[in-house]
Amino acid sequence: MNRYPVWKYAIIVIALLLGVIYTLPNFFGEAPAVQVSSGKATVKVDTSTLQRVEDALKSAGVTAQVVSLEGASIRARFESTDTQLKAKDAIQKALVADPADPQYVVALNLVSRSPVWLNNLHAAPMYLGLDLRGGVHFMLQVDMKAALTQRVEALAGDLRSVLREKDIRHGGIVRNGQGLEIRLRDAQQLALTKSVLSNQFPELLVTDAASGADIQLSASMKPEAARKVQEQALKQNITTLHNRINELGVAEPVIQQQGLDRIVVQLPGVQDTAKAKDILGRTATLEVRMVDESTEARAAEREGGLVPFGADRYLERNGQPLIVKKQVVLTGDNLTDAQPGFDSQTQEPVVNLTLDAKGARIFKDVTRDNVGKRMAIVLFEKGKGEVVTAPVIRSEIGGGRVQISGRMTTVEANDTALLLRAGSLAAPMEIIEERTIGPSLGAENIAKGFNSVSWGFLVIVAFMCVYYMMFGAFSGIALGVNLLFLVAILSMLQATLTLPGMAAMALALGMAIDSNVLINERVREELRNGASPQAAIHAGYDRAWATILDSNITTLIAGVALLAFGSGPVRGFAVVHCIGILTSMFSAVFFSRGLVNLWYGSKKKLKGVSIGTVWRAEGSSAVKAD
Amino acid sequence: MEFFKIKKDIPFMKNALVFNAISFVTFALAVFFLFSKGLHLSVEFTGGTLMEVSYTQSADLNKVRGTVATLGFSEVQVQNFGTARDVMIRLPAQKGVSSAQQSDKVMAALKADAPDVTLRRTEFVGPQVGDELAVDGLKALAFVVVGIVLYLAIRFEWKFAVSAIIANLHDVVIILGFFAFFQWEFSLAVLAAVLAVLGYSVNESVVIFDRIRENFRRYRKMNTVEVIDNAITSTISRTIITHGCTQIMVLSMLLFGGETLHYFAMALTIGICFGIYSSVFVAAAIAMWLGVTREDLIKPVKKDEGDPGDENRGAVV
Numbered sequence: 001m002n003r004y005p006v007w008k009y010a011i012i013v014i015a016l017l018l019g020v021i022y023t024l025p026n027f028f029g030e031a032p033a034v035q036v037s038s039g040k041a042t043v044k045v046d047t048s049t050l051q052r053v054e055d056a057l058k059s060a061g062v063t064a065q066v067v068s069l070e071g072a073s074i075r076a077r078f079e080s081t082d083t084q085l086k087a088k089d090a091i092q093k094a095l096v097a098d099p100a101d102p103q104y105v106v107a108l109n110l111v112s113r114s115p116v117w118l119n120n121l122h123a124a125p126m127y128l129g130l131d132l133r134g135g136v137h138f139m140l141q142v143d144m145k146a147a148l149t150q151r152v153e154a155l156a157g158d159l160r161s162v163l164r165e166k167d168i169r170h171g172g173i174v175r176n177g178q179g180l181e182i183r184l185r186d187a188q189q190l191a192l193t194k195s196v197l198s199n200q201f202p203e204l205l206v207t208d209a210a211s212g213a214d215i216q217l218s219a220s221m222k223p224e225a226a227r228k229v230q231e232q233a234l235k236q237n238i239t240t241l242h243n244r245i246n247e248l249g250v251a252e253p254v255i256q257q258q259g260l261d262r263i264v265v266q267l268p269g270v271q272d273t274a275k276a277k278d279i280l281g282r283t284a285t286l287e288v289r290m291v292d293e294s295t296e297a298r299a300a301e302r303e304g305g306l307v308p309f310g311a312d313r314y315l316e317r318n319g320q321p322l323i324v325k326k327q328v329v330l331t332g333d334n335l336t337d338a339q340p341g342f343d344s345q346t347q348e349p350v351v352n353l354t355l356d357a358k359g360a361r362i363f364k365d366v367t368r369d370n371v372g373k374r375m376a377i378v379l380f381e382k383g384k385g386e387v388v389t390a391p392v393i394r395s396e397i398g399g400g401r402v403q404i405s406g407r408m409t410t411v412e413a414n415d416t417a418l419l420l421r422a423g424s425l426a427a428p429m430e431i432i433e434e435r436t437i438g439p440s441l442g443a444e445n446i447a448k449g450f451n452s453v454s455w456g457f458l459v460i461v462a463f464m465c466v467y468y469m470m471f472g473a474f475s476g477i478a479l480g481v482n483l484l485f486l487v488a489i490l491s492m493l494q495a496t497l498t499l500p501g502m503a504a505m506a507l508a509l510g511m512a513i514d515s516n517v518l519i520n521e522r523v524r525e526e527l528r529n530g531a532s533p534q535a536a537i538h539a540g541y542d543r544a545w546a547t548i549l550d551s552n553i554t555t556l557i558a559g560v561a562l563l564a565f566g567s568g569p570v571r572g573f574a575v576v577h578c579i580g581i582l583t584s585m586f587s588a589v590f591f592s593r594g595l596v597n598l599w600y601g602s603k604k605k606l607k608g609v610s611i612g613t614v615w616r617a618e619g620s621s622a623v624k625a626d
Numbered sequence: 627m628e629f630f631k632i633k634k635d636i637p638f639m640k641n642a643l644v645f646n647a648i649s650f651v652t653f654a655l656a657v658f659f660l661f662s663k664g665l666h667l668s669v670e671f672t673g674g675t676l677m678e679v680s681y682t683q684s685a686d687l688n689k690v691r692g693t694v695a696t697l698g699f700s701e702v703q704v705q706n707f708g709t710a711r712d713v714m715i716r717l718p719a720q721k722g723v724s725s726a727q728q729s730d731k732v733m734a735a736l737k738a739d740a741p742d743v744t745l746r747r748t749e750f751v752g753p754q755v756g757d758e759l760a761v762d763g764l765k766a767l768a769f770v771v772v773g774i775v776l777y778l779a780i781r782f783e784w785k786f787a788v789s790a791i792i793a794n795l796h797d798v799v800i801i802l803g804f805f806a807f808f809q810w811e812f813s814l815a816v817l818a819a820v821l822a823v824l825g826y827s828v829n830e831s832v833v834i835f836d837r838i839r840e841n842f843r844r845y846r847k848m849n850t851v852e853v854i855d856n857a858i859t860s861t862i863s864r865t866i867i868t869h870g871c872t873q874i875m876v877l878s879m880l881l882f883g884g885e886t887l888h889y890f891a892m893a894l895t896i897g898i899c900f901g902i903y904s905s906v907f908v909a910a911a912i913a914m915w916l917g918v919t920r921e922d923l924i925k926p927v928k929k930d931e932g933d934p935g936d937e938n939r940g941a942v943v
Binding site for chain 1 (some may be wrong): 628629670678737744745746747748749750751752754755759762763765766767769770771774777778781815817821822824825826828831832833836837840861862863864867868870871872873874875876877878879881882883884886887890891894913930
């Protein structure tokens with residue numbers, strides 16, 4: 001009765017094999033590496049980049065252990081930190097022509113030293129959290145109210161210009177919180193305005209709000225439109241953060257949305273919080289200026305001579321110099337949106353800019369006075385300007401809707417729109433949580449967690465072996481297997497391991513032994529009651545199972561609650577806690593039964609089992625009969 | 627080896643009133659301290675800035691305190707963290723000053739005093755996060771309580787579910803009482819420990835309830851009190867050994883886990899000790915007073931489920 005069919009043993013063997021394979025990478029340690037990733041949205045890292053990296057290493061005479069393309073980055077592994085630094089310089093020189101405007105991010109990193117065949121199986125070491133490896137953690141709150149206000153403000157401007165175009169007279173459009181109030185003079189205008197609103201402003205929800213003799217409309221953002229604005233704001237902020245963090249040269253930055261309005265930024269290995277914060281909070285500025293069309297300027301442009309007084313020389317994106325007047329017409333603050341699109345008549349790719357009310361007014365004046373001249377849109381980042389585009393003004397442009405067109409491909413239109421947007425954050429952000437962990441502290445934390453787990457584990461196994469003899473040894477092995485599975489699953493899922501996670505690991509082992517104690521006690525009890533050894537084993541496992549299931553499920557309920565409502569450190573704890581409960585059910589019941597069956601199951605005339613003292617009170621039925 | 631050579635069922639239920647009185651007094655004390663002293667909440671809950679700095683030699687706390695005080699912060703806490711060389715400084719959240727500015731200012735002042743000081747860790751939590759964490763913590767607690775009551779009610783009987791949750795919530799309150807009395811720092815990790823303990827000590831009650839149900843089936847002639855006494859007695863050895871093993875792990879964390887895991891392990895230790903007490907002495911007694919009967923647990927009256935492997939069966943029943 002204590003035999004497993006072959007398939008059950010097969011499951012055990014396969015599970016063990018998988019466990020070992022996925023646990024293995026954790027033992028190889030880490031090797032210094034150089035990681036190359038894209039520094040711009042338009043630059044892709046692919047096999048040709050890989051070739052360039054390899055060539056650069058070859059020409060510098062540096063040999064890498066492995067150079068591979070993994071996802072969107074290239075990693076080159078080296079023997080020592082010396083060669084790593086040399087290689088970084090060589091790659092940097094080969095790939096990044098202009099350090100002030102890097103196309104690629106070349107960063108130092110640590111990668112697992114595990115052999116290639118393990119990498120091919122996607123077996124990677126556990127992903128250590130910041131508290132174990134050191135680094136900076138920020139949580140940023142996006143001010144969604146500001147994003148909405150901005151959008152409503154822009155809509156108000158649009159509405160004004162549309163009404164003006166259609167010659168509909170209104171008595172004022174005022175923003176009131178997140179809504180608009182439109183005052184009108186008579187019923188006819190009201191009807192016209194309503195039709196304009198319903199045709200051209202699908203984002204707005206319009207209701208009549210007549211107060212006394214006044215005819216008034218109030219409009220507010222439809223909930224789905226508001227949600228879209230918020231989603232876009234968050235997405236754009238994340239993109240902008242990505243661009244900025246690329247500059248820091250961090251190997252594996254984590255930039256994630258959390259909840260509806262939060263962004264988590266984690267920069268492993270970065271210690272300089274001040275600089276990181278500076279870069280995160282920086283705003284690139286956009287300026288609209290007039291191109292200097294004087295003859296001196298033309299000459300300076302062509303021959304690279306002296307730049308006339310009151311002007312600056314900037315490069316266009318194709319590398320051509322352009323002389324631009326110092327006087328600023330508009331700044332990025334007045335630009336509310338930039339989207340790629342197509343001209344409705346020519347079907348040419350264009351970029352559509354939307355300006356706020358103040359910007360629209362200025363823009364109208366400037367364009368009226370400068371028809372036929374060129375204006376330049378200059379993007380300043382890190383104090384360096386670049387001309388994004390310099391179109392010719394064809395006519396006066398009012399209403400704050402600007403279209404930039406002319407000899408652009410769709411890709412170029414996309415890039416220009418991105419660049420125009422990239423500078424700015426869609427909505428202001430505020431740091432609401434920040435954590436810095438020094439690298440030495442990280443290493444100490446690993447040691448502390450490791451010591452806790454290993455000492456606790458050893459003492460428990462020793463005790464089990466002494467108290468339950470052979471069955472204790474089986475329990476000990478099962479506990480070891482539990483640890484193996486736990487580490488393997490954490491490595492496989494690449495769940496973040498933190499110090500609370502390690503504590504959960506220790507606790508999971510401490511709790512997992514409960515199942516084995518239950519079983520062993522049950523088997524002893526059966527023996528005490530006079531059951532034959534084989535029957536005792538059978539009944540012990542069978543009867544204990546229901547109890548084990550019940551008790552694990554109640555523990556799991558607590559684990560799931562922590563997972564659902566916890567954040568940060570609690571989440572790290574909960575993940576390991578839950579996985580630990582699941583693996584313990586497998587190892588403590590299924591696996592340990594396998595061991596017991598293998599050992600005792602085939603012995604037909606089993607006289608006794610080694611489970612420590614089976615104590616009987618004098619008179620064997622004394623325990624029960626009362 | 628066998629630690630538990632118990633000849634007769636221990637009459638736990640006879641003394642149930644005494645045990646519950648003890649339990650109630652402890653509980654009342656815990657509630658009293660919770661209200662009179664309050665929890666010493668960590669930065670995660672209150673918001674503010676936490677800095678951990680390290681000196682090459684033993685740090686002079688008074689000097690550090692003086693230095694920080696000159697910067698004009700109110701309510702600054704300065705204390706050793708783990709070793710004499712490590713110092714933890716806790717600054718309250720200030721309006722209009724970012725945490726970077728705060729910590730930079732403090733670091734600059736400390737550096738001026740002793741150039742060998744290094745910053746090991748900073749942590750800043752905005753006040754809005756803190757409130758949220760407290761709310762989420764309560765939600766999690768509610769979820770655990772409802773989840774466990776439902777599960778036990780389905781699996782066993784509502785009387786068991788109610789008594790298990792009363793017994794174990796009383797553990798949670800007692801842990802909190804300890805934290806309030808000693809003014810230990812109550813952090814997110816401790817909260818996780820408290821909830822884990824809740825799940826874990828319910829285990830204990832489940833094991834005993836399981837046995838009670840089984841006994842009701844097997845020993846038809848015993849009355850409720852005898853059944854409960856027998857169930858507790860026959861599971862006590864497992865209870866002590868299991869908790870002992872878990873405690874070994876927790877002890878290992880207490881010894882090797884350092885300051886960060888200290889209070890986490892502390893909470894678990896208290897939880898485990900009171901978990902045993904409440905499961906053994908309190909939960910079953912409450913179930914008894916709620917009037918658990920054989921019929922509650924064995925609804926479809928099956929024929930006596932004998933175990934063919936058990937030769938003693940006939941003799942006992």
